């Protein structure tokens with residue numbers, strides 16, 4: 001029964017996701033090959049308030065909830081739901097208030113009362129996998145020309161019925177969303193708006209990734225109530241300009257961690273992986289009581305050269321005896337991927353000369369793992385084998401200085417990275433970009449393209465006043 005419902009869910013997501021929600025996309029040809037600034041795969045939406053965002057999601061995604069409701073038809077209502085807990089704390093912080101308003105809008109948009117919605121959402125994660133990823137960060141002096149890069153392979157399990165989840169994730173990467181709410185920074189993400197966002201870049205050039213952490217089954221875990229990582233990372237994208245601001249935010253927050261993986265706590269123990277357009281990089285290992293932010297120049301912690309960081313699925317700087325993470329020897333795939341990522345970043349061929357091509361080659365790598373001549377589940381680009389079902393579902397690279405993101409629709413050894421220019425997307429939607437990238441040349445957008453852009457907007461019945469104002473001010 002469960003398998004059939006997950007199958008139906010996967011098919012419906014793919015079927016429904018297409019026409020209605022894509023009506024606001026704008027396509028424009030700027031005459032450069034392989035660069036798609038207004039690709040139909042990128043959907044920009046502006047909302048005046050978090051309540052409006054939640055309501056819009058509720059109205060557009062009713063079908064998702066019908067399926068989840070069907071799946072959870074026998075689930076008993078929890079005595080105190082996430083939403084009720086939130087409403088109790090709603091005035092305690094800007095973040096909690098924001099999250100409550102989003103969910104209040106969602107409740108109104110769906111026409112489902114708060115208690116039922118809370119129960120449905122707590123079972124929402126049953127339909128998805130937890131990410132088990134490999135990430136790297138590199139910046140000056142490790143890179144060529146002082147560039148900064150974030151790379152991420154997003155991994156899952158390759159087994160029935162997770163095959164349907166893999167299809168869903170493949171589908172997620174066919175498009176991404178850019179959402180701006182009120183005065184908050186606009187940010188881009190894959191996945192389902194509000195409910196399952198995988199954020200990766202904001203309008204200030206802050207790039208994001210992350211790593212799931214495997215917990216030991218035998219040792220105690222650093223466990224405690226607090227704000228879910230899911231809400232904290234979205235809050236960081238809406239409010240932070242650089243990696244130092246995020247590290248301060250996370251350090252000062254009451255963080256939730258432990259074995260609870262019900263929505264919105266599905267990523268609570270995960271590692272933050274961040275880069276910014278000033279060249280900053282940081283990886284943050286965090287639990288309820290334990291916290292460490294490791295920056296690119298913390299060589300006394302990383303014991304390697306400056307400007308390179310890497311991570312897989314165990315705590316490598318916090319003490320696993322305190323956090324409850326597995327030790328590397330307890331999860332060989334995580335250990336081998338981490339060792340190989342460091343070896344590649346630090347090799348004499350790469351260190352000091354890292355480029356976008358180096359990053360792509362690292363994420364495609366098959367020369368580590370358990371067999372250096374075969375593709376296996378301990379490679380950076382993972383393929384299932386007898387030891388493990390781990391599988392790289394898709395991959396992305398962020399180059400924050402010029403706000404370019406490259407991503408694949410499947411594992412990087414079989415699918416090419418396509419470049420997307422988010423500078424143009426944020427700029428055309430009147431987001432306030434950071435000053436050091438204002439020097440971009442916008443003259444490539446000829447009047448023909450502007451006409452095309454306008455006609456697309458009108459044809460799609462999508463009128464966004466800021467866009468029109470911006471075009472008049474700058475080009476006409």
Ligand SMILES: [Zn+2]
Pocket residue numbers: 364366375381382383411412413414
């Ligand atoms: Zn591969």
